[in-house]
Amino acid sequence: MKRIATPSNTKAILAKHGFSMKKKFGQNFLIDQNVLSNIVERAEVGPTTGVIEIGPGIGALTEHLAHNAKKVVAFEIDTTLKPILADTLSHYDNVTIIWQDILEADLDTIYAREFEGCDHVSVVANLPYYITTPILTKLIESRLPFKNLAVMMQKEVAQRLSAKPSTKEYGSLSIAMQLYADVSIMLNVPKNVFIPQPNVDSAVVRLAMLPQPRVELADEAIFFAITRGAFVQRRKTIQNNFNALFQDKEYVVALLETCGVAPQTRAEALDLATFAKIANQVVADGKGEQIR
Numbered sequence: 001m002k003r004i005a006t007p008s009n010t011k012a013i014l015a016k017h018g019f020s021m022k023k024k025f026g027q028n029f030l031i032d033q034n035v036l037s038n039i040v041e042r043a044e045v046g047p048t049t050g051v052i053e054i055g056p057g058i059g060a061l062t063e064h065l066a067h068n069a070k071k072v073v074a075f076e077i078d079t080t081l082k083p084i085l086a087d088t089l090s091h092y093d094n095v096t097i098i099w100q101d102i103l104e105a106d107l108d109t110i111y112a113r114e115f116e117g118c119d120h121v122s123v124v125a126n127l128p129y130y131i132t133t134p135i136l137t138k139l140i141e142s143r144l145p146f147k148n149l150a151v152m153m154q155k156e157v158a159q160r161l162s163a164k165p166s167t168k169e170y171g172s173l174s175i176a177m178q179l180y181a182d183v184s185i186m187l188n189v190p191k192n193v194f195i196p197q198p199n200v201d202s203a204v205v206r207l208a209m210l211p212q213p214r215v216e217l218a219d220e221a222i223f224f225a226i227t228r229g230a231f232v233q234r235r236k237t238i239q240n241n242f243n244a245l246f247q248d249k250e251y252v253v254a255l256l257e258t259c260g261v262a263p264q265t266r267a268e269a270l271d272l273a274t275f276a277k278i279a280n281q282v283v284a285d286g287k288g289e290q291i292r
């Protein structure tokens with residue numbers, strides 16, 4: 001390995017190619033080999049693993065993945081990195097770079113085409129933080145059979161994804177992710193292991209994908225409408241938030257009673273199973289269409 005992720009090697013590569021980082025693409029490059037080895041090990045990347053990486057940058061994480069995995073497919077939006085990656089990853093024949101915005105990518109086709117012979121496929125990435133949620137949503141909604149997602153993001157977002165009920169971080173994002181995965185913080189990462197240093201601390205989150213959603217849902221879109229609606233005003237009761245959502249106070253009283261939820265409860269106290277019960281009741285009552 002070239003050990004790209006050291007302060008001196010990174011600076012030398014950037015200087016050699018006259019590259020300056022672009023804030024608009026969330027470019028904060030890792031300069032710590034220990035953090036990288038840790039991520040790859042804990043993400044369980046091995047000789048039969050296929051990996052999707054988002055945003056290889058100058059290849060700091062990519063070289064670790066290529067060294068350990070069977071195949072790496074990396075999506076990079078910034079085409080001015082082409083000559084750098086051609087240089088830094090020249091030793092590896094198991095890396096394919098797709099020069100495309102990940103949010104535009106046809107993941108189904110790429111998954112089917114690129115990972116022949118791999119036992120399983122995981123996503124491992126130091127994400128561009130400005131689009132963390134859309135990327136995770138896209139990956140999860142693709143329903144592709146990923147084993148793990150091991151992704152670095154802003155620490156506050158990591159805490160929200162992995163939050164349990166009755167905490168201030170718990171919300172509709174926690175519920176959306178925990179519907180499909182066991183979510184845990186794998187590693188906390190300080191600011192000083194990046195060039196340039198971001199303003200926020202980071203964490204690597206592991207999403208171990210479940211074979212099917214955690215609860216049975218009559219209609220997922222209605223479930224998400226319910227969870228989002230429940231948290232619109234966190235400090236208000238579930239009854240108040242649902243009154244705003246349904247515009248039908250009588251129905252909300254009946255709904256909460258049928259589901260055994262006290263009207264004065266706040267959304268943050270309700271677990272995923274209770275939200276599923278409410279959403280399925282709404283569908284059974286024929287009230288889903290008005291909130292879809």
Ligand code: SAM
Binds near residue numbers: 028126
């Ligand atoms: N993996 C490198 C590392 O750890 O040093 C770079 C990580 S940097 C936080 C994020 C990377 O994502 C940058 O290389 C950036 O150009 C790329 N990126 C930003 N938006 C993207 C998008 N929509 N699709 C694909 N890559 C993107």
